[in-house]
Amino acid sequence: MHAETESGAVAARLLRVLGALVDEMHPGGGYPVSLHSHLERDLGLDSLARAELLLRLGREFGSTFSDQALSDAETPLDLLREIGRHETALTGKPLDILPEAPETALPTQAKTLIEVLEWHAAKHPQRTHVLLYGADESTDALTYGALHDKALRIAAGLLDRGLLSRQTVALMLPSGEDYLSSFFGIMLAGGIPVPIYPPTRLAQLGEHLQRHAGILNNAEASFLITVPEAKAVAALLQRDVRSLNEILTLGDVDRRHAPLHYRPRAEDIAFLQYTSGSTGDPKGVMLTHANLLANLRAMGQATGVGSQDIFVSWLPLYHDMGLIGAWFGSLYFGVLLVLMSPLSFLARPARWLNTISRHRGTISAAPNFAYELCARKLGDADLADLDLSSWRLALNGAEPVSPATLQAFTKRFAGCGFKPEAMTPVYGLAECSVGLSFPPPGRGPLIDLIDRAAFTSEKRAEPATGGPGEQMQIVSCGRPLAGHEIRIIDETGAELAERRIGRIEFRGASATAGYHRNPEASRRLFNGAWLDTGDRGYSAAGELYVTGRDKDLIIRAGQNIYPYELEQAVGNIPGIRKGCVAVFAGTDPDNATERLVIVAETAIEESGARAALGQRINEIALDIIGMPADTVVLSRPNSILKTSSGKIRRAASRQAYEQGRLAARPVAAWRQKLALGTALLRNGLSMSARRTGHFLFAGLCWLLFALIGLPVAALLAALQSPDSGCHLLHVATRLFLRLSGMPVRAIDNKQLPETTHLLLVNHCSYLDALVLYAALPASRHYAFVAKDDLARQPLIRAILRGLGTVFVARFSTAKSMQEVERISSALNRGQNLVIFPEGTFSREAGLKAFHMGAFVAACRSGVPIQTAGLRGTRLALRDGSWLPRHSALGFALGPLLEAPGNNWRTAIRLRDQARGEILKLCGEHDLASTAISEVRDENP
Structure with missing residues (x-):
């Protein structure tokens, strides 16, 4: 006991000297000084500052230490060990080195998610990891030890069924304990989880599974863990997915512990995150354990998250924001995760805010639509007794962030204690695990007011000088996470200066190596060492501003929606012209948020039949993407714009819809082809000229x-x-x-x-x-x-x-x-x-x-x-x-x-x-x- 007290006193003296130096070097910086802080990376001490530190430590402890030993030190703990050796040499008594205080300890040495779970299960097995809310608002606590134990049992069951190392296992379960334990059970067995979203209605389970055949085939899934009702369609699904050995339920794989044959490594794929639909071109993002841990640590550094935080989430666990940001982030940092079903939120959005209020939540994340829904739809009665003063990080991401929504939410809930600086717009994508850029915590939203004309015609984000009608508001998504870089490039691949709008590319430790068994999509993803986000934007003062998307991806309600799958399904409805459906994101004129729009051609004129068609389209949308469309437009034949090869021109169709031109008589096909060809030729010549000009200048x-x-x-x-x-x-x-x-x-x-x-x-x-x-x-x-x-x-x-x-x-x-x-x-x-x-x-x-x-x-x-x-x-x-x-x-x-x-x-x-x-x-x-x-x- 005396040795521990003496060691603690030495550590306190060391940290006091170090803290004083850091405060001098970075006044007001607020850098956290601990025994595990990296002297250079975390505390910003260059060679001279470290030399000054050694002089001060020499004065503090009355000795000159070994130059080589102290110059090799990377953390205060290394310095403490050297001081311990010095004290031992002087007194002959060994000085025990105290570990970091339990409340700030983290699994910093973990190389895989499995090691993270094992670390917490060993350190505090009875501590609650997740508080699960049921449909009746009852709660069940899941401890670290219980999660680890159940995951081991599921791993044993999968091995007993014949799962081989690095085989994929699809996971289609609702949010809950079964999902959490199955996910880790697959990894503990040496397999690779493939999360896919569960059906909204069990009555159409067979059709739902069929739509996932593309993903299951691309992943070469060997097993599917799902609800018991799915066993009825096992034979049908196995016929279309040859790799699928068996459809399993939790009851089939819950076994006694058994020896594990393969232990994943840092460079192994942890899971596959599919970002596209089941038909067409499924894209499974390969994310390794190293990718995920790098992203979690970088996000933690950017947000200052700690074990004292409480994360409240309704985000689906098959989506990267809910799976990685909410669950894995809470797991790594020892944060209590209060988890409710996405359906609970959609049925009654007030439940989300009530849960934050009840549990004094400090962190919660949601797409922009959720904040918009709460700001516009909740009544005064829903706000009674609501206390949001504990909420310090209201992360807003996964879809475009609307300035109007930020302002509306902040104003609506200011009386409930919600602080404006808590609103935190962020940017990320599955190809970067989940997070890519974050603003500093507690700053609040930074909104750039730019000139609309310069934006639309010159691709410049010039500060606005005109009136409101000549202005645009763009929300900052912060700066790149530590260990990551972002650049903006033009069509020729040249990097642009600040306030020039172009394609957003990134690179960093969290970046995927590509798409699973999809070399063509992987090739398009990479531009040398950089990855294409598919988004457009600009930088200003080091901050990233996202202005739109290059690709057809629609992000709505926190989900990635690819038009092709929904267009195909709607096109199969009797009465809808096959191949004549356009799905795109439209703009809500009232609040500037994005809306999911489905335009379908039909020759049916009778009002009752048209109403039935609209209802059927929404039923299809609900089953495929888990939500109805915001707007369904039944247009006359030949109204949807297409390319000369017959492909849907979604961007042009969106523009025609917003300008009310879908009902106009279509332009003759030859005129469309001529206009399109002329535009393509002009654009191609312009790009070629610019690219040639760049090379000629470089050659000169x-x-x-x-x-x-x-x-x-x-x-x-x-x-x-x-x-x-x-x-x-x-x-x-x-x-x-x-x-x-x-x-x-x-x-x-x-x-x-x-x-x-x-x-x-x-x-x-x-x-x-x-x-x-x-x-x-x-x-x-x-x-x-x-x-x-x-x-x-x-x-x-x-x-x-x-x-x-x-x-x-x-x-x-x-x-x-x-x-x-x-x-x-x-x-x-x-x-x-x-x-x-x-x-x-x-x-x-x-x-x-x-x-x-x-x-x-x-x-x-x-x-x-x-x-x-x-x-x-x-x-x-x-x-x-x-x-x-x-x-x-x-x-x-x-x-x-x-x-x-x-x-x-x-x-x-x-x-x-x-x-x-x-x-x-x-x-x-x-x-x-x-x-x-x-x-x-x-x-x-």
Whole structure:
């Protein structure tokens, strides 16, 4: 007991010293400091900050620790172990290392979802994991231990039935304990779950199962676990799905525990998430355990979720938002999940809010339509005694987010304690597990007011200046999750600048490897290392704004609806013209939300028969997608627009519907073909011209580089004269930029300080150094501070030494003070230096966190800092691309900052002051304002 008390005291002293340093480095940042925090990634401590930490720990514990051991430390727990070894050496008594406090512990070492469940079942088996609401509003508690135990029994039953490792098992059960335990039972048996939505009406179970034959065939499902009533149609389904061995119920597979033959690994597929219908082209997103855990951890970091939270959900468990976001997220972070049926919500939406109020829920998620439904349809009586003050994260995603809905919901429930800042619009997709971009928690919605004309005609999101009729409101979905990147590209594949509208692509640790047994769809999904979301949007100040969809996918009520399946089913109704049905998302003129519209051609005129057709269409929709259409339009023959090959033109049909043109006499077929062909030709020629223009410009740049750059590089390596080399490079770079059509304005010598100084500039691209040499006067010799990796390459080393470059080591706590001394010595000799304080650059726009080396050196030498900003170089040549694009380049000087004194705190103040000035000059947003940037290369 005494050892534990002593260890706890040492840990508390360590965290106190570390916390004080973090507060100095990031004032007001609120970074949580724990024994498991990563010193660099979570706390943003660069090499000098870590060196400062070691000095302070030495003073705190009265010793100098091993430089190598402490520089290798990644977490405070590593530091605590080193302190423990030090104390043992001094006193001869071992110092026990305390684990993290139970209430904040997480399965951080887990590599699979199975290990997550096992961790919780071992740590607190009697703790309630899910509180299940029944149809009669009764509740049943499911503990971690009980879930694990029942899942093991189901796994034993599946193995007994002959399930082999990595075979797929379809799961078609309503939300409840059976679904939860079956899902993990399949994984524990080594199988791959394939969730599909259950039927809304058992009377049409056979027809429902038949519609899933496409998914079951694509997945090669060996078993289907479902309700007992499905056994009656087993033979019919097995005839169409040859891989299906058996249709099982829970009673068939609930067995005593048995040895498990295969234990899934991180890179194994955890489950298949199907994003399309059963006919046509089923797309099963392959999600590995590593994908899912990366997404859960990133979402947890973005939202600050913890075991004290309570998640209330009615989302279906066959949909990624309900399955991964609500259930797996609650499981990983030890959050109590209060789970109700989707049908309970649809039957009475007030139940959702009442459950949040009753259980003091802190997190709940829903598609936009659910918030709209509650805001518009709930009566005053439903709001009586409703207390939503505990709700801190009202996640709104899975379908387009409407600004009108956000405002209506916030206003309607403000009297119930709902806080405006709780509303949290997010963006994600199954191909990225579930989440891709989140805003900071507690900020509230950020709505961009843009010019409608620029949006529609120029594909630009320019800030609005006109009246309400000339404006559009677009909701921000936040910034990419940690470990993920988003970019916006045009039709040629070129990355666009901010506020330019294009296709949204992403990459990251949560990204799928493709679609199961669908190589063609997988090929279309990938653009090199990037994945196409199928959506369009733009970025502004690092935030993602989604403006629409490229593909025909309709997202309604939190579900992915693909038109083809519903169109085919409606086309089979007697009286409806087969192949003449269009399904699309229309806009509700009253509240700007999306509505599911079905347009079907019929020759029937009699009103009673038409009414029956409309009713039958809604019955089909209810059975296929679980909900009726918002609008059913019975149109005359030949009214639906088609391509020349006979395919439905859904976007054009939507436009005709919204403009009231579906009833008009159709344009002659030859005119339609001519107009379509002309438009396609014009669009193709435009795209080809732009793509050709990009390649020609890139070719010109490389030709100029070869003609100018290579001879100059050889001269620099031979001359080894920094003054002559800088003059030569100034002339060469100005010539290169002028001939390439990207001239940069030169800085007059009088604008620069006469005394020795440090020039600090933001870092965007490999072009930065060229622009600086072109902009800075030839009469002033500036030496660049560069990472020592470059000095290991003989030719590059010779060129850079010919320019007087100062080389410093990359991230190294042991060497960081030596490198500061090297910079200080150069300054003391009167050498002007150029430093990129970010240390590296990336394709993502924004100013990264600054490293401390330049500021400590400036304070130590007493030289001022000249701030400066570069613009346009990132767009001209982004990281990861070798095809330059034409861009307007700019370089501007900011104020001169005097070094206020030689100590750590004054260096931090100087850093913050310089960063604020450079942020104004570079024209980019602040990446360090909401998160610590992940760095690839570091300079002290």
